[in-house]
Amino acid sequence: MDKVDTVIIGAGIIGLAAAERLSRSEGDILLVEKEPDFGRHCSSRNSEVIHSGIYYQPGSLKAGLCVEGNRALYSFLKEHGIKHKRCGKLVVAADEEEVPALHALKEKGERNGVEELLLLRGSEAAGMVPSLKAHAALFVPSTGIFDSHAVMRELERSARENGVLFAYDTEVTAVHPLPGGYRLSFNDEFEMESVRIINCAGLWSDRICEMAGMDVDTAGYRLHWNKGDYFKTARYRNFERLIYPLPDPKGIHLGIHTVSNLQGEVSFGPNSYYVSELDYKTDDSQRLSFVTAVRRYLDIDEGDVWPDMCGIRPKLQGPGDPERDFVIREESERGFPGFINLVGIESPGLTCCLSIANLLVHL
Numbered sequence: 001m002d003k004v005d006t007v008i009i010g011a012g013i014i015g016l017a018a019a020e021r022l023s024r025s026e027g028d029i030l031l032v033e034k035e036p037d038f039g040r041h042c043s044s045r046n047s048e049v050i051h052s053g054i055y056y057q058p059g060s061l062k063a064g065l066c067v068e069g070n071r072a073l074y075s076f077l078k079e080h081g082i083k084h085k086r087c088g089k090l091v092v093a094a095d096e097e098e099v100p101a102l103h104a105l106k107e108k109g110e111r112n113g114v115e116e117l118l119l120l121r122g123s124e125a126a127g128m129v130p131s132l133k134a135h136a137a138l139f140v141p142s143t144g145i146f147d148s149h150a151v152m153r154e155l156e157r158s159a160r161e162n163g164v165l166f167a168y169d170t171e172v173t174a175v176h177p178l179p180g181g182y183r184l185s186f187n188d189e190f191e192m193e194s195v196r197i198i199n200c201a202g203l204w205s206d207r208i209c210e211m212a213g214m215d216v217d218t219a220g221y222r223l224h225w226n227k228g229d230y231f232k233t234a235r236y237r238n239f240e241r242l243i244y245p246l247p248d249p250k251g252i253h254l255g256i257h258t259v260s261n262l263q264g265e266v267s268f269g270p271n272s273y274y275v276s277e278l279d280y281k282t283d284d285s286q287r288l289s290f291v292t293a294v295r296r297y298l299d300i301d302e303g304d305v306w307p308d309m310c311g312i313r314p315k316l317q318g319p320g321d322p323e324r325d326f327v328i329r330e331e332s333e334r335g336f337p338g339f340i341n342l343v344g345i346e347s348p349g350l351t352c353c354l355s356i357a358n359l360l361v362h363l
């Protein structure tokens with residue numbers, strides 16, 4: 001076969017969800033992934049939090065897709081018996097000065113359609129997590145944690161069953177527009193034609209645009225890589241709720257929060273800094289800044305934490321730039337019919353995987 005209806009580039013959680021959803025109604029679909037297996041980048045280097053939708057600008061794709069994606073993901077997890085916990089989270093105001101920001105966050109969440117948000121006094125919040133230090137807190141019950149690898153495995157299995165072809169170890173190296181479609185070249189010198197391309201290439205999605213001949217800077221699609229490290233602790237276990245500080249006011253990150261896995265282990269992260277290379281090493285140099293950040297809401301000593309893992313965010317927001325929304329767009333207006341871009345799919349991308357896939361059906 002040298003021609004298909006749709007090529008999806010990238011087997012992260014977004015490409016897999018797109019493949020599974022589109023395979024219910026579309027023709028031949030080929031999913032290509034440069035790594036030997038799915039989920040080797042952003043989709044397996046994150047906090048595995050099901051976000052509620054409180055943080056994002058009302059009316060943005062992030063806000064709408066997060067609220068819809070949160071509900072869709074819980075249903076999917078229940079339907080497929082995948083481990084998860086709707087534990088809720090506490091966003092903490094460490095002192096009186098931070099209380100207005102907590103109120104503003106609640107208001108924004110309510111405008112986005114997030115339900116059951118509750119402002120608590122510090123003592124009430126400490127009733128939920130006894131070791132917590134808080135002046136006040138916002139309780140967000142719809143936040144949770146889940147096994148994202150199991151979700152990816154299920155999406156891949158179901159897409160395969162519906163006839164999607166998977167090509168791992170296959171890197172897209174060139175994209176040429178043709179009348180009525182595109183020709184894609186791969187690292188093994190094989191070529192393929194496709195009517196449609198769905199660009200789910202995560203950290204490299206701007207490069208895929210460039211391969212096709214799009215002017216990435218004019219379009220505003222240039223990605224900035226932003227790294228986030230995690231530090232682990234053995235001092236705490238089995239927190240009933242996730243604990244977050246107030247988010248960065250410029251929207252770059254959510255602040256160093258607790259990360260609980262489904263086994264009850266606790267880590268802290270992610271921090272945030274821009275990088276120019278793909279380097280998944282985490283070292284000890286960030287220890288003091290982690291401890292300082294965590295001490296705002298928990299007692300912790302330097303000896304209680306050690307470097308764990310990290311992830312890299314594909315951000316459209318560069319240093320000093322205003323907050324940016326996801327780009328999810330069919331590019332006919334730029335002269336690329338049938339080319340669907342997903343660029344800047346940073347957090348809450350995991351939460352939005354199913355709602356993004358639904359949006360792709362409409363596009």
Ligand SMILES: Cc1cc2nc3c(=O)[nH]c(=O)nc-3n(C[C@H](O)[C@H](O)[C@H](O)COP(=O)(O)OP(=O)(O)OC[C@H]3O[C@@H](n4cnc5c(N)ncnc54)[C@H](O)[C@@H]3O)c2cc1C
Pocket residue numbers: 009010011012013014015032033034035038039040041042043044045046047048049050051170171172173200201202203204205227228270310311312313314345346347348349350351352
């Ligand atoms: C530190 C961190 C914490 C996060 N925490 C959360 C969270 O708690 N909750 C949440 O909802 N979201 C979170 N996110 C965001 C979430 O992880 C991402 O939005 C999501 O994983 C993006 O998935 P993706 O499929 O777009 O990208 P990826 O998983 O990166 O997949 C893209 C794939 O494309 C492939 N690819 C690239 N170029 C090519 C090519 N030329 N040819 C073939 N294949 C190619 C790559 O190899 C890769 O496998 C976090 C992200 C980070 C970095």
